[in-house]
Amino acid sequence: xxFLILLVIYPTVYxxxxxxxxxxxxxxxxxxxVGLDNFRILMLDDESWSSLLRTLILLSISVxxxxxxxxxxxxxxxxxxxxxxxxxxxxxLIPMMIPSVIIGLNxxxxxxxxxxxxxxxxxxxxxxxxxxxxxxxxxxxTLICLAILDxxxxxxxxxxxxxSAFESIPKDIYEAxxxxxASGFKIFRLITLPMSKSSFVTILMLRIIDSLKIFxxxxxxxxxxxxxxxxxxPFYIFKTGFTLMSLHPSYGYTALLSIVLLGVATALTTIIMxxxxxxxxxxx
Amino acid sequence: MILVKRGTxxxxxxxxxxxxxLLYLSPFMWMIGVSFKPIAEWGAPYFFxxxxxxxxxxxxxxxxxxxxxGHFPSIMPYLINSLASSSINSILTTFxxxxxxxxxxxxxxxxTRLATWILSLRMIPPVAVMLPLVVIVKTFGIYDTxxxxxxxxxxxxxxxxxWLMIGAIKNVPRDTDEAAxxxxxxxxxxxxxxxxxQTGAGLAASATIAFLFSWSEFLIPLLITQSxxxxxxxxxxxxxxxxxxxxxxxxxxxxxxxxxxxxxFAIIVHKYLVKGLTLxx
Numbered sequence: 293x294x295f296l297i298l299l300v301i302y303p304t305v306y307x308x309x310x311x312x313x314x315x316x317x318x319x320x321x322x323x324x325x326v327g328l329d330n331f332r333i334l335m336l337d338d339e340s341w342s343s344l345l346r347t348l349i350l351l352s353i354s355v356x357x358x359x360x361x362x363x364x365x366x367x368x369x370x371x372x373x374x375x376x377x378x379x380x381x382x383x384x385l386i387p388m389m390i391p392s393v394i395i396g397l398n399x400x401x402x403x404x405x406x407x408x409x410x411x412x413x414x415x416x417x418x419x420x421x422x423x424x425x426x427x428x429x430x431x432x433x434t435l436i437c438l439a440i441l442d443x444x445x446x447x448x449x450x451x452x453x454x455x456s457a458f459e460s461i462p463k464d465i466y467e468a469x470x471x472x473x474a475s476g477f478k479i480f481r482l483i484t485l486p487m488s489k490s491s492f493v494t495i496l497m498l499r500i501i502d503s504l505k506i507f508x509x510x511x512x513x514x515x516x517x518x519x520x521x522x523x524x525x526p527f528y529i530f531k532t533g534f535t536l537m538s539l540h541p542s543y544g545y546t547a548l549l550s551i552v553l554l555g556v557a558t559a560l561t562t563i564i565m566x567x568x569x570x571x572x573x574x575x576x
Numbered sequence: 577m578i579l580v581k582r583g584t585x586x587x588x589x590x591x592x593x594x595x596x597x598l599l600y601l602s603p604f605m606w607m608i609g610v611s612f613k614p615i616a617e618w619g620a621p622y623f624f625x626x627x628x629x630x631x632x633x634x635x636x637x638x639x640x641x642x643x644x645x646g647h648f649p650s651i652m653p654y655l656i657n658s659l660a661s662s663s664i665n666s667i668l669t670t671f672x673x674x675x676x677x678x679x680x681x682x683x684x685x686x687x688t689r690l691a692t693w694i695l696s697l698r699m700i701p702p703v704a705v706m707l708p709l710v711v712i713v714k715t716f717g718i719y720d721t722x723x724x725x726x727x728x729x730x731x732x733x734x735x736x737x738x739w740l741m742i743g744a745i746k747n748v749p750r751d752t753d754e755a756a757x758x759x760x761x762x763x764x765x766x767x768x769x770x771x772x773x774q775t776g777a778g779l780a781a782s783a784t785i786a787f788l789f790s791w792s793e794f795l796i797p798l799l800i801t802q803s804x805x806x807x808x809x810x811x812x813x814x815x816x817x818x819x820x821x822x823x824x825x826x827x828x829x830x831x832x833x834x835x836x837x838x839x840x841f842a843i844i845v846h847k848y849l850v851k852g853l854t855l856x857x
Contacts, residue, residue: 298712299709299727299728299730299731300697300705300731302708302712303705303707303708303709303712306707306708306711307704307705307707307708310707310708365596368589368592368593368596369593371589373585373586373588373589373590374586374589374590374593375586375590376590376593376594380593380594380597381846382843382846383597383598383601384597384600385842385843385846385849385850386601386604386839386842387600387601387603387604389788389792389835389838389839389842389849390604390835390838390839391791391792391794391810391813391834391835391838392792392794393794393810393811393813393814394607394810394813394831394834394835396814396817397607397813397814397816397817397827397828397831398603398604398606398607398828398831399603400817401606401607401610401618401824401827401828402603402606404619406619406621407619407621408606408621408623410621411621444600444603447600449853449854452850452854453850453853453854456850456851456854491854494854495854498699498854501699504701505701505702505703507702507703507794507795508794508795508810511794511798511814512813512814512817513817515817515818526701526703526704527703529703529704530703530795533706533707534706534710534799543707546707547707549704550703550704550705550707551704553701553703553704554700554701554704554705557699557700557701557704558696560699561696561699564699565692565695565696570688570691570692570695571688573742574680574681574688574691574742574746575681575684575746
């Protein structure tokens with residue numbers, strides 16, 4: 293407990309305090325009180341807002357695709373006609389567990405301009421794309437690359453979670469519906485979906501919260517570039533606080549950015565905690 | 577009519593499912609393929625190496641220079657750092673997690689609020705709290721050591737192990753530890769001698785999962801280590817992308833080396849993993 297308190301209380305106090313100071317170890321001997329100046333910087337800092345916007349765009353591209361694909365696979369895996377469902381589930385677990393950094397490196401070799409993806413596109417008679425390199429390509433492609441990565445990494449999560457949600461639905465409901473002559477699709481729409489709704493909402497919220505953390509893959513796939521085209525909000529915090537690449541290198545400003553992100557995450561977490569019935573899970 | 581076709585349909589759908597999953601895994605298989613390719617074939621657009629070689633793996637252990645393409649150091653010190661920090665952290669957080677879980681599950685210590693708080697730590701974006709943590713680690717003089725990692729990792733793993741252990745302890749019949757208490761055990765004895773041995777599989781699973789998560793952690797070692805004294809495998813792998821040019825063979829080999837243990841362990845504990853990640857009861 294003391295452990296967690298040290299790791300949580302101190303950082304919180306530090307962040308809230310540091311917010312009003314200007315300090316960078318490479319520049320200042322001691323923190324200088326600047327009052328609300330960091331807020332002024334935040335208001336005027338276009339790059340901070342565009343990285344937040346970029347994170348939201350990324351999230352709104354990748355999460356719906358993941359959910360659609362994930363549910364599709366989950367339906368396939370739990371179908372009455374599928375054998376070897378356990379093996380399928382174990383195999384699909386793999387992308388989710390590979391360390392994100394490695395996924396970034398892996399996709400770097402795939403997305404490169406003469407890599408397997410472009411060869412595949414060429415063999416289908418389409419125009420190969422410059423996925424990661426700026427000079428000749430479309431800069432928004434890199435953001436799409438990140439979305440592809442995120443989808444690849446996290447679709448299995450949706451699948452596995454939905455599979456366990458589907459399986460917790462009592463079997464006799466299906467049997468009753470089947471005897472009444474309902475078709476497969478109707479059963480899915482009228483029984484499976486409504487009955488796994490609460491798991492679905494939890495999973496959706498978890499994915500949204502986790503998407504706000506996207507950092508490892510950005511670091512190893514693009515390092516926020518080319519230019520700023522893939523600088524997500526967490527990566528922007530990293531840049532401001534821990535590298536010399538930033539326009540505003542200051543711990544105080546980093547603290548303020550962190551608090552903005554923590555605020556968003558806390559709001560979402562509060563919602564998810566309302567949905568989960570903690571009491572029942574703990575002592576039920 | 578449906579009855580007649582049922583066997584064919586089963587075969588067809590099963591085949592399609594397996595095909596989809598294998599296709600889905602093909603990016604990872606591509607990396608395995610590249611890791612066995614000699615230098616001339618790294619960028620080549622075919623999966624099977626024409627002249628398969630183990631050179632990429634051999635040179636990972638020694639470090640190597642590839643002419644103008646760059647050079648890279650040996651994987652060994654990083655491997656040792658990763659193993660040490662992950663296993664110590666795994667043991668530590670599993671026991672801490674078990675104890676926290678026991679007090680929460682049996683004595684309702686801190687009520688719903690404490691449980692919610694611990695669980696919500698899982699949702700924190702780590703990058704937002706790293707700044708003060710780096711300051712802590714520097715103040716304690718454990719910057720760039722394995723101990724610094726062990727101090728910070730629980731922030732990621734403790735919520736998970738606590739959550740998993742709550743589930744495991746819930747399954748231990750309450751009568752057994754109450755009987756032990758009646759027979760004169762202290763609460764701590766009851767916990768270590770009666771409850772903990774009965775959680776068996778849950779304990780092993782949460783230790784494994786804690787290991788997996790600290791093994792895969794990237795941001796924390798990136799920010800609080802800077803040399804062979806503390807850097808872990810994930811940071812080592814990332815530097816392939818940033819500093820050593822496009823050494824795809826060794827880079828993919830490193831990726832395979834880092835990913836394989838995770839995959840193997842994840843398969844062993846897959847049942848608990850899904851539970852822990854989705855916050856299912």
